[in-house]
Amino acid sequence: MLFRLWRLGEGGKMERRWAGIRLAKAGALCVALALAGCAQPPGQVFDLAGSAAITRVSATSAGGITVRPPIAVAPTSTNRIVVRDVDGSVSILPSVGWSEPLPRLLRERLIEALQRAGVAAARVSGSGRALATDIRRFEIDVARNVAVVEIYARIIDENSGAERAGQNVVGEAPAPDHTGAPAAMALTEAAGEALSRVASWARGKL
Structure with missing residues (x-):
């Protein structure tokens, strides 16, 4: 040939x-x-259950607010668990993940955290105010052996589009094991701390 x-x-x-x-x-x-x-799909999934379980406050509502879907970039925007290595490279855990894409899942947990803090939060509230969030980090930091959740939160006037207030919050939890269920649970703990801080801050601004 x-x-x-x-x-x-x-x-x-x-x-x-x-x-x-x-x-x-x-x-x-x-x-x-x-x-x-x-x-x-990952073989084992987690749903951040317990991440919104913060201390209850007075039942008096601080006012209503719409919670917009958080913004994130890939791979954080997917349902995979992200690991950042000592050289700064990013990878995903092969065998575990979230039950839904992270922004969708985190939105529900944020609504729960706000409600526990006495804020009448919902997907749509009709209050003219919205809570917008950017997920800046949601990962296992191998260099420091910690789970890190960093969220930038903004309260938006839905009529004018103006930003009324903004705050960057960080939640961390020990993560000596960087794989499997321990990594997912460490991120759940770090998310709980971050969401608690977002809820407390938002309540004070309404």
């Missing part, structure tokens, strides 16, 4: 192009299969 490629001249050129196309298709198939493997 190789002999015929060289003897056919123009026909040989066409045959070489076909060979290249076949190789390209094979390479694309390999990439697709690899990506499909990465997209497999």
